[in-house]
Amino acid sequence: MEKENIILRAENITKRFAGVTALDDVSIDVYAGKVNVIVGENGAGKSTLMKILSGVYPDYEGELLLHGEEVKFSNPKEAMKSGIAIIHQELNLIPYLSITANIYLGREIVDSFGMLDFKKMNQVTKELLARLDCDVPPTTLVSELRVGQQQQVEIAKALLEDAKVLIMDEPTSAITDAEVEVLFRIIESLKKQKVSILYISHKLDELFEIADRFIGLRDGKMVGTIENIVEANKDDLIRLMVGRDIDNHYVKEKSPLGEEVFRAEGIYLPKPTGKSEFLVNDVSFSVRKGEVLGIFGLMGAGRTELLETVFGLHSKLMVGNIYIDGQKVIIKSVMDAVAKGMGLVPENRKEDGLVLEMPVFKNISMASVEQTLKNGFLNLGLEIGLAKKYITDLNIKTPSPRQKVKNLSGGNQQKVVLSKWLATTPKILFLDEPTRGIDVNAKNEIYHLISNLAKEGLGVLVVSSELPEIMAICDRIIVMGESRITGEFSQKEATEDKIMNAAIL
Numbered sequence: 179m180e181k182e183n184i185i186l187r188a189e190n191i192t193k194r195f196a197g198v199t200a201l202d203d204v205s206i207d208v209y210a211g212k213v214n215v216i217v218g219e220n221g222a223g224k225s226t227l228m229k230i231l232s233g234v235y236p237d238y239e240g241e242l243l244l245h246g247e248e249v250k251f252s253n254p255k256e257a258m259k260s261g262i263a264i265i266h267q268e269l270n271l272i273p274y275l276s277i278t279a280n281i282y283l284g285r286e287i288v289d290s291f292g293m294l295d296f297k298k299m300n301q302v303t304k305e306l307l308a309r310l311d312c313d314v315p316p317t318t319l320v321s322e323l324r325v326g327q328q329q330q331v332e333i334a335k336a337l338l339e340d341a342k343v344l345i346m347d348e349p350t351s352a353i354t355d356a357e358v359e360v361l362f363r364i365i366e367s368l369k370k371q372k373v374s375i376l377y378i379s380h381k382l383d384e385l386f387e388i389a390d391r392f393i394g395l396r397d398g399k400m401v402g403t404i405e406n407i408v409e410a411n412k413d414d415l416i417r418l419m420v421g422r423d424i425d426n427h428y429v430k431e432k433s434p435l436g437e438e439v440f441r442a443e444g445i446y447l448p449k450p451t452g453k454s455e456f457l458v459n460d461v462s463f464s465v466r467k468g469e470v471l472g473i474f475g476l477m478g479a480g481r482t483e484l485l486e487t488v489f490g491l492h493s494k495l496m497v498g499n500i501y502i503d504g505q506k507v508i509i510k511s512v513m514d515a516v517a518k519g520m521g522l523v524p525e526n527r528k529e530d531g532l533v534l535e536m537p538v539f540k541n542i543s544m545a546s547v548e549q550t551l552k553n554g555f556l557n558l559g560l561e562i563g564l565a566k567k568y569i570t571d572l573n574i575k576t577p578s579p580r581q582k583v584k585n586l587s588g589g590n591q592q593k594v595v596l597s598k599w600l601a602t603t604p605k606i607l608f609l610d611e612p613t614r615g616i617d618v619n620a621k622n623e624i625y626h627l628i629s630n631l632a633k634e635g636l637g638v639l640v641v642s643s644e645l646p647e648i649m650a651i652c653d654r655i656i657v658m659g660e661s662r663i664t665g666e667f668s669q670k671e672a673t674e675d676k677i678m679n680a681a682i683l
């Protein structure tokens with residue numbers, strides 16, 4: 179690629195946190211009007227680098243050059259003024275304000291009388307949304323938007339400042355397939371407008387769809403780029419990330435199945451509207467010891483609601499029966515569920531799974547208090563010992579068990595949630611999107627882990643929206659659509675076509 183097309187350059191960037199060198203002498207170039215993809219395993223330093231480029235971290239060694247001139251940002255606002263905007267994984271909008279109010283927050287237009295000029299602001303917002311093919315009225319409250327639309331509002335906000343470099347950190351992790359298509363169209367049109375995109379994602383197939391080039395980070399170091407995308411394949415990309423070939427074609431071995439460990443019978447969850455509408459509508463299924471059961475469904479099919487319901491989160495509304503080891507059990511709360519031998523690794527790790535301000539070891543041990551008591555008191559040595567076992571087993575990248583969870587990379591946070599539930603030694607483990615945000619190598623590790631847990635006699639239920647994943651790791655797959663079960667396939671019978679046909683009603 180032509181050197182004169184370099185819009186932004188990071189030169190010899192080093193960033194240290196207590197005990198960790200997140201970036202070590204990293205230099206990268208960002209090309210104008212291209213999708214520049216940063217790849218690397220969990221904890222490689224991708225997000226840290228993006229935060230430096232966008233002014234979130236003002237302290238680092240090295241230089242940033244924008245159009246060849248050195249720049250230094252003290253905060254994201256300054257970076258935004260220079261045309262560099264970041265769209266974080268967790269969107270930053272205020273739900274009870276309108277789209278316009280969010281876009282203009284802190285930079286409102288006032289008319290000659292000193293009054294807020296709503297008409298003008300709504301007009302510009304409408305034009306910005308139109309550039310993104312979004313025809314939602316600008317006065318709509320953000321709380322009424324789907325996640326994909328909220329993301330479009332974030333992009334519109336960046337466009338208002340005339341962003342020339344747009345950083346997207348895992349933008350497709352929480353949006354539907356249809357919204358991903360819209361996002362990709364938006365990216366294509368931004369490229370035509372000479373906007374550069376810096377893009378992070380662990381979904382390799384999606385990367386090949388939109389990338390113009392790859393930049394590899396490994397253990398905080400820049401390890402190379404792939405410029406000739408046409409000739410590159412998935413194995414080249416994995417080699418760039420991991421530094422070696424890995425077996426990327428995991429298929430679960432068949433292992434003998436034991437007795438039924440879990441059965442849900444006639445489960446209903448009414449919508450809170452009170453009408454006879456259901457979020458879970460007459461769902462029954464069972465799982466045997468040693469079995470991995472997959473639940474596939476498109477967004478809104480009722481998968482997460484089903485898991486929550488059998489886990490006691492909606493006990494007041496739920497109808498139906500649950501049996502563990504053949505015995506009927508009453509589950510009124512998460513505590514009941516855990517006490518009866520159930521574990522749930524939730525979809526949204528930050529809201530439901532972790533206490534971010536607490537250290538790694540506390541997060542791992544907190545659902546298994548009885549294992550870390552000595553003479554009736556919590557014992558620090560036992561807590562740390564328990565955590566160390568999982569840090570090793572799941573290869574969690576942390577300088578110490580005492581590190582606060584919020585300081586871990588996203589993928590490593592996910593491994594901490596998984597550890598927390600494994601430590602409860604459940605009989606049946608429910609995993610909701612267990613590999614979201616997890617790198618290709620760690621994904622494989624988690625697949626093997628799930629398979630080993632099943633071999634040890636655990637029943638495992640996996641909810642995933644990634645078809646190849648669910649087909650590779652499950653013995654049997656149930657498909658949900660519109661809150662009901664719409665299909666069931668053994669691993670042998672399952673094909674992508676059959677599953678999708680059952681999922682789309």
Ligand SMILES: Nc1ncnc2c1ncn2[C@@H]1O[C@H](COP(=O)(O)OP(=O)(O)OP(=O)(O)O)[C@@H](O)[C@H]1O
Pocket residue numbers: 195196198199200218219220221222223224225226227575576584585586587588589590615617
């Ligand atoms: N605020 C912080 N304090 C201490 N360490 C941190 C902090 N932020 C990041 N780190 C560490 O820096 C390293 C790089 O983290 P970073 O979040 O940049 O990785 P990543 O490549 O984005 O990973 P992922 O794919 O899992 O999101 C990790 O070891 C992480 O634990």
